[in-house]
Amino acid sequence: MPLWPVYTGTNAPHDGITELPPPPPWRDFDGGPALPAPDASADASAVSPDRTHRAETYQATAETVQLVNAALYLRRPLLVTGPPGTGKSSLVYAVARELRLGPVLRWNITSRSTLHDGLYQYDPLSRLYAARQGGAGDADDRSGVEHHLRLGPLGTALLPYARPRALLIDEIDKSDLDLPNDLLNVLEEGQYEIPELVRAARHAPDGVAEVLADGTDERVPVARGRVRCRAFPFVVLTSNGEREFPPAFLRRCVTLHLRQPDDRQLAGIVRAHLGEPDAHARTLIDRFLSRAGTGDLATDQLLNAIYLARSADLDADSLDRLAEQLMPYLGQTAPSDVF
Template sequence: MPLWPVYTGTNEPHDGIEKLPPPPPWRAFDGGPPLRAPDAAADASAVSPDRMHRAATYQATEQTVQLVNAALYLRRPLLVTGPPGTGKSSLVYAVARELRLGPVLRWNVTSRSTLHDGLYQYDPLSRLYAARQEATRQDRTGATAEGSAEATGDGSGIEHHLRLGPLGTALLPYARPRALLIDEIDKSDLDLPNDLLNVLEEGQYEIPELVRASRSAADGIAEVLADGTDERVPVARGRVRCRAFPFVVLTSNGEREFPPAFLRRCVTLHLRQPDDRHLAGIVRAHLGEPDAYAQTLIERFLARAGAGDLATDQLLNAIYLARSADLDTGSLDQLAEQLMPFLGRSAQSDVF
């Protein structure tokens, strides 16, 4: 029987992802053969102490739970918007941990990012150097170059100089969906959201270098490195098609608008500054039950939040130091003032 909600927001890992209903007919994918997702600890960067702590302590709202499940059911990307510090990037780590989706694949977008960067990276110079090294070795040993992939330049050694990117890895035919974070998509070049449309809609892409190389290969199978690990995965005829559509989270700080065609293909979640109960729950999850002074800082944080952007991290830092440093109340107040300036404004203009 289908399960709703699959993602519960309780931070208790389970295998509920296996109870997702079949996808809508227009979102069904048939890539294969199915691959097993890597172990959760396979990517050291994805399981750093900071990210694992945030995943285990993430406090999801009811709206967040509902829209995450909508994205999972519909096999659609989740576009998460909101002010800095509201947990946009932490959400994907919490979902991946609870649903046991393996290491989170992460693509940090900049103004220079292109679709190609997310799909794969190919280094032709390293391949040329390897071919020259092989030719030199054969000259020294007197061996024939016939049948040597690198020396003949027939393309069959190209997989040794190619690595899939985070988006390209997420679209491999894994039996379970992988989790992919495309962080700060609003910082991208204007063309990137549109360039993503076809790949995210079709759930597939080609690697032209491998397509050409497969024409002279016996079985057309290339073993290439996946993102985040040293594991090699098979790619047939240079074409990758997903099996379980990945759980894709795109984050935006609201610095730009997106094309309607892009927005209609996403489930959109807007995160707001937490209210008093939610904020107390966040503090409790990270630092334990708030004491009297921590409660005072929470009230001050909420009172100031309406006048400018503040991040929850700022409050957590202030409460942690208040508990850890041997300071009087006046000194703690001054320290908290310095730790919680409005973002994007001069700290000297703040009134604590």
């Protein structure tokens, strides 16, 4: 029988991803030639110490484990929603670390982001400059299209890797109205074309171009300007709930809603980051929970308050006032008068 769950949420790295069953017939991709997966040991150097620490200490709920595995089995994107500070973006780093998927590819969305940005970037001006600088027959001629093109995070994730890459599309709700719909076809088909390389392939002997992938200085082969995945990437799209998405987009995603953690989960989070909660930490947890019911608070705020309570040589009253200043409601610039 296939392994379930592949992702366990235990934060212990393993190769269970190799035991995934074959994809559903309608999600079976055959891109090639197969590329080796990036070395998992490069993961720590690819992200900040903060991301590495959060991946190592992420506390997954039973619902999170189930829906992550559903997305992996079905080869579907995972849309993660929830209040700020509930670990939406940290989830993909935890999954990538446990399943040894290599460095996480990250695409931060803004109101100006387009599908093209995620797939690749091409600089025609630098190519024109290179063509003027190089001479005919120059052995170091760098005027070819492939020398002025780099794949984006989405474009890299869809390369024909032998095992899935992990891709974070962060804050998709900040995009303009067209981006979710533009993503539909690419994520459904698992492939895309690079028109500049398609045109160049007509004049190339084998039609293969070596292009830079996102987050690396290594080049990967692209045949005839077409990229098709082999192992569908583990795609996590995060949303703070600032907008609604088209039904067609939601239908193609597995949806996970993260809620504010309860007292048991908060104690586990504190334990993972800072060790066993002491009496003062448990008091702060209780006060955090009582306030979280009337406004948005992030778990980071609680961790900051507990860390300072353990590190600073302050009396109890000073610690309480400092905690109040560290845990204002999100979106509130001035500290609350009520704690």
